[in-house]
Amino acid sequence: MANYTITAANVVPSAAAIKSLGTAGETITPGMPVYLKSSDGRLWKADADASLETATVAGIALNVASAGQPLWICTQDPEFAHGTSATSGALWLSATAGALCPEADVYAVGLYPQCIAALYADTVTLAALNCSALYTPEVGA
Amino acid sequence: MSAVSITAANVLKSASAVGPFTKNAGATITAGQVVYLDSGTDTLKLADANLSVAAATVAGIALHGAYSGNPCQYVAVDPAFVVGGTLVAGQLYCLGATAGTIVPVTDLTTGDVRAVLGVANSTSTLNLNCFSGTVVGP
Numbered sequence: 001m002a003n004y005t006i007t008a009a010n011v012v013p014s015a016a017a018i019k020s021l022g023t024a025g026e027t028i029t030p031g032m033p034v035y036l037k038s039s040d041g042r043l044w045k046a047d048a049d050a051s052l053e054t055a056t057v058a059g060i061a062l063n064v065a066s067a068g069q070p071l072w073i074c075t076q077d078p079e080f081a082h083g084t085s086a087t088s089g090a091l092w093l094s095a096t097a098g099a100l101c102p103e104a105d106v107y108a109v110g111l112y113p114q115c116i117a118a119l120y121a122d123t124v125t126l127a128a129l130n131c132s133a134l135y136t137p138e139v140g141a
Numbered sequence: 142m143s144a145v146s147i148t149a150a151n152v153l154k155s156a157s158a159v160g161p162f163t164k165n166a167g168a169t170i171t172a173g174q175v176v177y178l179d180s181g182t183d184t185l186k187l188a189d190a191n192l193s194v195a196a197a198t199v200a201g202i203a204l205h206g207a208y209s210g211n212p213c214q215y216v217a218v219d220p221a222f223v224v225g226g227t228l229v230a231g232q233l234y235c236l237g238a239t240a241g242t243i244v245p246v247t248d249l250t251t252g253d254v255r256a257v258l259g260v261a262n263s264t265s266t267l268n269l270n271c272f273s274g275t276v277v278g279p
Contacts, residue, residue, distance in 0.1 A: 009169070012210040019212065021163075027150070030208060063213065064206030066150035069172060070161070070214045071205070 003099040004091070006031035010083035010125070013062060017077035017129075022058075024065035031083045032061045032098035033116060033131075034073060043071050045098030048111050055112035057093055057131045080129035082117060087124045091117040144242035145234070147173035151225035154204055155266075158219035164200075166207035173225045174203050174241035175258065176215055185213050187241035190253040197254035199236055199271045202243075221262065222269040228261035236273070253278050 011030040013019060025042030028034060033046040036058045043061075047054040059073030060080070074080060082091060084100055093114040094101035106113040117127035152172040154161060167184025170176060177188040178200045185203070189196045201217035202224070216222065224243065228234065236256035237244035243258060256273035 009208045011208070021214075030211065062211045063208075064149075064171070066172070066205075068153055069150075069205045072212045072214075 003094050003096055003101045004084035004086045007083045010081060011062065012081040013074045013077050014079040017074050017080065019062065020059060020073050020075055022071050022073065024067055024069050024071040026067050028061045028065050028071055030061055030063060033057045033093055033100060034059060034061050043073065046093055047095065047097040048093040048106065048114065049095040052112060055093060055114055057114055057116060059131045060129065074129060075131045077129040079126045080117060081125055082127045086119055088119055090115050090119065091127060143248070144237050144239060144244050145224060145226040145228065147225045149173055149206060149225060151223065152204060153223040154216050154219050155221035157221060158216045161204060161214045161216045162201065163212050163214050166209050166211055166213040169208055170203045170213055171206045172203055175236050175243060176200050176203050185215065188236050188256065189238065189240040190236045190249065190256060191238040194254055194275060194277065197236060197256045198273045199256045199258070201271055202269065216269065217271040219269040221266045223265055224267050228264050228267060230261050230263050232261050234258045234261060234267060249278060251279060
């Protein structure tokens with residue numbers, strides 16, 4: 001299966017969302033999962049198979065930002081408008097930087113599976129987002 | 142002269158900027174565009190010098206892109222604001238009659254509210270200090 005496509009304008013947090021502000025380390029667009037790089041303290045596109053650090057998702061980007069510009073991220077949201085092409089199941093971090101994919105794509109050697117959000121069955125444009133989940137990334141076997 | 146051509150990726154506040162402040166976007170905004178606060182929705186929209194006095198009451202300049210419903214940071218005071226475009230040193234810049242734009246004051250005409258953004262320090266930075274007129278200009 002392929003990565004989900006993201007429609008940036010459709011990525012919208014709810015009023016109950018928990019948001020955080022950081023600085024982009026590269027060009028980021030709404031809907032992209034991002035991680036916090038320890039070496040520069042900036043937010044970069046998360047990646048499921050680059051390293052444990054890149055696979056530790058800090059949140060979902062909420063705005064367009066170039067390197068050095070402010071970047072808002074959503075870390076938790078019970079009704080997050082995810083803006084992806086997913087219509088069921090959950091959103092998982094992809095092995096493509098800044099992308100999300102279905103669960104079927106995450107079980108591979110050298111990949112750190114991480115579930116980001118679960119779609120609502122009745123309103124598929126919304127998802128329960130939790131980037132602070134207790135799920136511990138593991139290398140796929 | 143014409144509106145300053147902004148490269149969104151190059152817009153940056155300085156370390157001396159006041160704030161910045163944050164409100165949700167009520168329209169699609171890109172970095173470097175001038176914004177006002179719509180009091181009815183409490184959201185940021187693109188400021189416009191000849192739409193209305195309210196729309197010309199500048200809140201500041203957006204620091205990054207934002208779609209409607211998402212938070213947007215902006216600054217109104219910054220002694221060395223990098224606008225992301227080419228300026229003329231010493232020129233006074235104002236809000237333009239095209240939504241979100243920055244223009245030299247000489248571009249404004251009858252019916253445009255004079256909303257001052259600041260004076261250029263150089264070809265790239267603006268001594269940003271936003272304040273707007275309360276009536277339509279002559």
